[in-house]
Amino acid sequence: MRRMAQGTVLCALVAGLSGLGFSNVGVKQSAVLAREGDAVTGREIYVNTCMLCHGIDGTGVRGLQFVPPPADLTSFAVQSRLDGSLFRRIHDGKPNTVMGAWKHALSDEEIWDVLAYVRTLRIESPGQP
Ligand code: HEC
Structure with a gap:
């Protein structure tokens, strides 16, 4: 035993x-x-480079004359997209909009960091995965 x-x-x-x-x-x-970005570093990058258009809370600065206006980063349309797709968008920019290609200003690592911060702007709402 x-x-x-x-x-x-x-x-x-x-x-x-x-x-x-x-x-x-x-x-x-x-x-x-x-490639998990660091949202704390990402926040700094966001404040310095993205906030001008996307606003402090990610919903976009109102009153800008851009057509189309900056995307609402808290929206389901943005947050439902895969990391790779958003990474490419930030990296290469969006044609025919003022959303530029940040690959010239940010390293890949910094783009992952800022994306990690963008993920924290997601608004949890019922019925959305
Ligand atoms: C000069 C203004 C401006 C700045 C600065 C800017 N954006 Fe944008 N952003 C836009 C516009 C305009 C769009 C396109 C909106 C649309 O297509 O409806 C956009 C779209 C996006 C989208 C959604 C892309 C898509 O495919 O719909 C993401 C994600 C994004 N921006 C992230 C960022 C990040 C991260 C930064 C900082 C590194 C940044 N943006 C800086 C104006 C800006």
């Missing part, structure tokens, strides 16, 4: 250790694959 209990403890220990090993691998992989 005692032997069995020891065996159980040993098994649990081994399982725990290998679990730890696997989770380490997971962390390493996700650091490489998912």
Whole structure:
């Protein structure tokens, strides 16, 4: 009976250790694959470069004469899009609008950061994923 209990403890220990090993691998992989931007750095970039048009809360500065006016970054239309699609849009700009190609001013990493901040502007509303 005692032997069995020891065996159980040993098994649990081994399982725990290998679990730890696997989770380490997971962390390493996700650091490489998912380019998680840093929303705190992104906020600084946003305030300096995007806020002029998109406003402090992302809904867009009213009264600008741009056609079309700056997109509402809190909207479902923007927030429902995949990271890659928004990254490309910020990187390359939007043709025939004043939304410029920020690749000239920002590094890829900075674009991921500002995108991470843009994600924080999302308004949670019922019925929207
Ligand atoms: C000079 C004004 C201006 C600045 C500065 C600006 N934008 Fe925009 N942005 C726009 C306009 C105009 C649109 C297009 C709206 C539309 O198509 O309806 C837009 C669209 C977008 C969209 C939606 C793109 C799409 O495909 O509909 C995102 C996301 C965005 N901007 C992010 C940013 C970020 C991040 C920055 C700062 C790095 C930034 N913008 C700076 C004017 C600006």
